[in-house]
Amino acid sequence: MHARVFIAATVAVVALSFQVAALQSTLTEKEYQASMKEISLTVGDAEGHLQARYWGEIEADAGRLISEFEKVEAFWKARNTEKAAAIAKKAKTAAVALDSAAVKDDHIAAGAAINRLKETCESCHPQYREKTDDGYRIKANR
Numbered sequence: 001m002h003a004r005v006f007i008a009a010t011v012a013v014v015a016l017s018f019q020v021a022a023l024q025s026t027l028t029e030k031e032y033q034a035s036m037k038e039i040s041l042t043v044g045d046a047e048g049h050l051q052a053r054y055w056g057e058i059e060a061d062a063g064r065l066i067s068e069f070e071k072v073e074a075f076w077k078a079r080n081t082e083k084a085a086a087i088a089k090k091a092k093t094a095a096v097a098l099d100s101a102a103v104k105d106d107h108i109a110a111g112a113a114i115n116r117l118k119e120t121c122e123s124c125h126p127q128y129r130e131k132t133d134d135g136y137r138i139k140a141n142r
């Protein structure tokens with residue numbers, strides 16, 4: 001397939017999958033936790049794939065992160081916690097940047113995008129997450 005047609009088709013599919021994600025019902029708290037675990041594993045994968053310069057794998061990781069953070073953002077919006085939703089949106093933006101960097105095989109930009117992604121974990125958790133005996137939960141009244 002002609003490269004430009006292929007890219008256009010890929011963009012269309014990605015845009016469509018965002019819309020499908022947006023139509024899905026809001027995460028429950030249990031699903032929210034599963035999403036966080038998925039995010040955590042995927043960021044680790046992306047770091048490993050970046051070291052190995054497995055660009056195609058990084059694109060897949062980025063796609064997964066975009067869709068998870070989209071759901072996380074919607075979760076907080078549904079709770080009217082706009083500040084947390086804004087942090088999730090920032091994470092999604094960093095995942096989009098990771099995808100673009102991977103498409104261009106740009107090691108520096110991809111590393112910077114992963115760092116920006118990880119900053120969002122650190123800015124959200126202290127405010128919205130608390131420790132329990134066997135893991136974590138959403139802070140009360142958040």
Ligand code: HEC
Nearest residue numbers: 033036040084087088117120121124128129135136137138
């Ligand atoms: C917008 C806020 C927000 C962002 C951004 C965010 N998290 Fe979380 N995270 C939470 C909250 C709230 C919890 C507690 C929910 C729970 O564990 O039930 C949590 C829980 C977790 C957990 C624990 C899951 C468990 O075992 O209970 C992991 C791991 C985690 N996050 C990883 C990450 C990583 C990695 C990032 C960044 C790449 C990230 N999170 C970004 C809010 C956020």
